[in-house]
Amino acid sequence: MSEEPGRLVVADDEQTTDDRPGSLWARTPWWAKVLGVFALSRVVTTIIVLLFARAQGPNPWTGANPPYLSYAAIWDGNWYKIISFYGYPSVLPVTADGHVGESAWAFMPGYPFLVSGLRALTGTTWELVAVTVSVLCAAATALVFYRLMNHVLKDARTALFAVVLFCVAPLSPLLQFAYAESMGLLLLVTALYLVVLRRYGWVFPIVALMALTRPSGLAFALFLVLHVGYRFLTRGRDPFPLRERVTASALAVFSGVMGLAWLAIAAVATGSPTAYTDTELAWRAAYIGYGELVPFTAWFESGVWWLGAPWGPIVVVLLIVGFAVFLFLPPVKRLGKDLRFWLASYALYLLAVFFPQSSTFRLLMPLFPALGALALPRSPVYRVLIVLVAIAGQVGWMAIGWGVDGRDWTPP
Numbered sequence: 001m002s003e004e005p006g007r008l009v010v011a012d013d014e015q016t017t018d019d020r021p022g023s024l025w026a027r028t029p030w031w032a033k034v035l036g037v038f039a040l041s042r043v044v045t046t047i048i049v050l051l052f053a054r055a056q057g058p059n060p061w062t063g064a065n066p067p068y069l070s071y072a073a074i075w076d077g078n079w080y081k082i083i084s085f086y087g088y089p090s091v092l093p094v095t096a097d098g099h100v101g102e103s104a105w106a107f108m109p110g111y112p113f114l115v116s117g118l119r120a121l122t123g124t125t126w127e128l129v130a131v132t133v134s135v136l137c138a139a140a141t142a143l144v145f146y147r148l149m150n151h152v153l154k155d156a157r158t159a160l161f162a163v164v165l166f167c168v169a170p171l172s173p174l175l176q177f178a179y180a181e182s183m184g185l186l187l188l189v190t191a192l193y194l195v196v197l198r199r200y201g202w203v204f205p206i207v208a209l210m211a212l213t214r215p216s217g218l219a220f221a222l223f224l225v226l227h228v229g230y231r232f233l234t235r236g237r238d239p240f241p242l243r244e245r246v247t248a249s250a251l252a253v254f255s256g257v258m259g260l261a262w263l264a265i266a267a268v269a270t271g272s273p274t275a276y277t278d279t280e281l282a283w284r285a286a287y288i289g290y291g292e293l294v295p296f297t298a299w300f301e302s303g304v305w306w307l308g309a310p311w312g313p314i315v316v317v318l319l320i321v322g323f324a325v326f327l328f329l330p331p332v333k334r335l336g337k338d339l340r341f342w343l344a345s346y347a348l349y350l351l352a353v354f355f356p357q358s359s360t361f362r363l364l365m366p367l368f369p370a371l372g373a374l375a376l377p378r379s380p381v382y383r384v385l386i387v388l389v390a391i392a393g394q395v396g397w398m399a400i401g402w403g404v405d406g407r408d409w410t411p412p
Helices: 030-055 076-086 110-122 126-153 156-168 172-176 181-196 200-211 217-233 242-270 275-288 298-307 311-326 337-353 365-374 380-402
Strands: 002-004 007-009
Touching (some): 030 380, 126 156, 181 200, 181 217, 298 311, 337 365
């Protein structure tokens, strides 16, 4: 199979009964297949969400048995709503013991400002616009993800199954909630696809918006450094023209600058140089108290908090080693150097700054290109089982992360 501009060419020996020329499946455009998968997955996920909403009791955001849109906008959705209506505070809130408390500064403006603008244009409710934006961005993500997977795997059927896994993944309910994840994933997969295609100039505006939607700029900058370094070292067999070197290197620098932009904006707006990091640290204070941001320590602190010593740090080391081994497994190597560079870069970023707790699974969503490796086995039994396990995972995540049971300490 090969991909040419504007059309997909399938080799004869890869055709099945369903995709031979003239069959209905073969005549169906790739984008229609992807959107069909996305639509079917949303039916399944919506049923799961509605069942949980029906069982939901009174909580800090809604009454009992809330309607779908209200239920889809709880947790951080409420922070995004506050930002849409009131913006960001010029004075950081301070707790009774003098520490910086939780505030809107922990959430970036790309998604809530977009929702706010569309709400002003349409005159409809914030919840409806927010959920609609998330769903549309998720559908677009599925389309671009298919193109990316088809490009690196050279197999349309495997690429489509990778989309299936993306659409039914345990955290896929977030794709239709009032969260910035869908928008962030769309920008990310588009940027990755363009870098893989080496169309660096188009990535600048995407990186700018992406870095102000979800924390991603520094991880993407590291990815680009690895990308540029590898292309330079292999320029003998894969030409790396001077113009591309300059553009790709400038993009890496630009991504790093954008990765720090929100910290600078928060500092200027509040007068506190550490406004953003102090606000982020307020969320982990409930677990380990207040402290400084020391890179590469939070995972070990979390390990001790969850499992105690010495097992906590041991488990963290095993996770690091396990992920490193994962990157060199044959199915993962099929994804190509660039996507593996991204997986390594984002994982290193999380290891440096993130304190693992119940929202860890959500923070892992940008690693979703790894689904291409899970999509490789062609066994029908395997594919059915992994889809069923993923849907069961949705139920588990909704129960643990999204449903609110009294004073819930497991935010999604």
